[in-house]
Amino acid sequence: MTDTPPSLSWTDAQDLPQQARWRSEAGVPAPRRLQPADDTLNADTAYRLACEGTGLLWQGDFHNARQLLQALARRVDRKPRKLKAPATTLSEAFHQHRQGQAQRARVLGLVLVPVNADYSVPLRRAPDIRQALQEVWGEPDGQPSVLSLRELLGLVGAHEWRKKGVPVPALGPEARIHPYYGVFSPVRGEYVDLVAKAPWPAGFSPDQPVFDIGVGTGVLSAVLAKRGARQVVATDQDPRALACAGANLNRLKLSAQVQLQQTDLFPPGQAALVVCNPPWLPARPSSPIEHAVYDPDSRMLRGFLQGLAEHLSPEGEAWLILSDLAELLGLRSREQWQTWAQEAGIEVVGRRDAKPQHPKASDPTDPLHKARSAEVTSLWRLRRAAA
Known part of the structure; x- marks a missing residue:
């Protein structure tokens, strides 16, 4: 009914x-x-x-x-x-x-x-x-x-x-991602560049499986495929996001390298590289379309960390893209999420940082300017903890 x-x-x-x-x-x-x-x-x-x-x-x-x-x-x-x-x-x-x-x-x-x-x-x-x-x-x-x-x-x-698209230099000089309504647009390019420039994990082969958890517009799957990854499995719960990602990957002629699956977090199996860009702020969305920005009680981040060891190959690596804005606002500490990782058998082995360039970072009239001006976006490299 x-x-x-x-x-x-x-x-x-x-x-x-x-x-x-x-x-x-x-x-x-x-x-x-x-x-x-x-x-x-x-x-x-x-x-x-x-x-x-x-x-x-x-x-x-x-x-x-x-x-x-x-x-x-x-x-x-x-x-x-x-x-x-x-x-x-x-x-x-x-x-x-x-x-x-x-x-x-x-x-x-x-x-x-x-x-x-x-x-x-x-x-x-x-x-x-x-x-x-x-x-x-x-x-x-x-x-x-x-x-x-x-x-x-x-x-x-x-x-x-959607008609005009958002330019993504990491995909090529003329490449654009066309976001659908309600799907987070890659207007903040620093996190895309982090994935585009991070060295592949030691021993990684482009033929090994890669997971993109929370595909959204498909921009990170596209970057991974553009870099040579031939077996990307990208997941999302939102049918609109999956349709958006499929259209973008098809437009970029990368759909043969990326398989889309509707599921919560992980697909079955293990991957040599797992990439996730969860919502950065642990707060309650005021509407369904804000779920790409706000993650109540850090549900997605915690679920990703808790399930990672099971879905990461023994020598594999995960890239967690996370802003420290939640830390600067006092909403979640770095120690908190790293404790969740340790409890799940995951350790941090490195990170790469980028400074955001979006307009609010330099707008002194913004009520959150102090935090936004100090914000750093990081690609955290994670692995299974040594036994």
């Missing part, structure tokens, strides 16, 4: 009853209160209604809806949040920052737009976004929908990234 998708009901400008499916890729529940809105609604009233939890179903001009969203964002950003006390540690600053982001998303997510059954948007001056929605939602199912304008703009932005 399948769950019935949530729906919204309202009365349109002609006093006719309407109903549509509620959609949220972020897993946000449908608003309990709904009010039609159009170009006559001023930003202050809209802000008050959104803060009260009222969904504003837009029936006016599409570009005016975007302007209203921008006006609401300005009001959210300038209104001081009521905090129990100023943050005295980076850990407190991180949690306050996350709370502020969540509150901002709640308010801005209440400007809603309708979508017809064929994925067209029935608003004046609305762009044609049918392809962008089809990439995420699949073929139209014959039902009209409602979603937040903020999320819709995110879907459109992801569609543009």
Whole structure:
């Protein structure tokens, strides 16, 4: 028995009853209160209604809806949040920052737009976004929908990234990875370069099996295959990530060297090289699409370390790509994860470091600037501990 998708009901400008499916890729529940809105609604009233939890179903001009969203964002950003006390540690600053982001998303997510059954948007001056929605939602199912304008703009932005792609110099001067919506994009190139430049383990042969745990867009599998690895087995739980990786590997003409498997962490068997780039921050995702960034209770990292000895050949090596941002924010110590490794029969035999170059690392207005500016990304070399 399948769950019935949530729906919204309202009365349109002609006093006719309407109903549509509620959609949220972020897993946000449908608003309990709904009010039609159009170009006559001023930003202050809209802000008050959104803060009260009222969904504003837009029936006016599409570009005016975007302007209203921008006006609401300005009001959210300038209104001081009521905090129990100023943050005295980076850990407190991180949690306050996350709370502020969540509150901002709640308010801005209440400007809603309708979508017809064929994925067209029935608003004046609305762009044609049918392809962008089809990439995420699949073929139209014959039902009209409602979603937040903020999320819709995110879907459109992801569609543009998917078309344009992200340049990855490690794969060649013209090579690009095309991320799907909800799949972590390799915009931070330092971790890709670490995998591209790390020396192969001693005695490693390109004919030996390699595991890529958590394939995502397929960028690390592509780098390993480009370097000559002929038997890469790449895993992921997310069907969207596997589809994304498959498309990228096919585009790069590397699919013959990489086998994709849908599974949690490890495939069956052992490998001479195991690569894993888990989410770096041990915090609870506020939406399903944040699982690539936040790993609650370090579940993936712990699972990787606990299962590694079983899936690593006796003379094999693992490359764990990890930022120290969690350490700098006081969310998890280096000693903690290395203790997990030791308890699982794994030892650290070396590491290679890279300094991130992303814009937030040099943005003094970022509330986490102190940690981001000191961040280092490392490729940790791991092996089975000597008996």
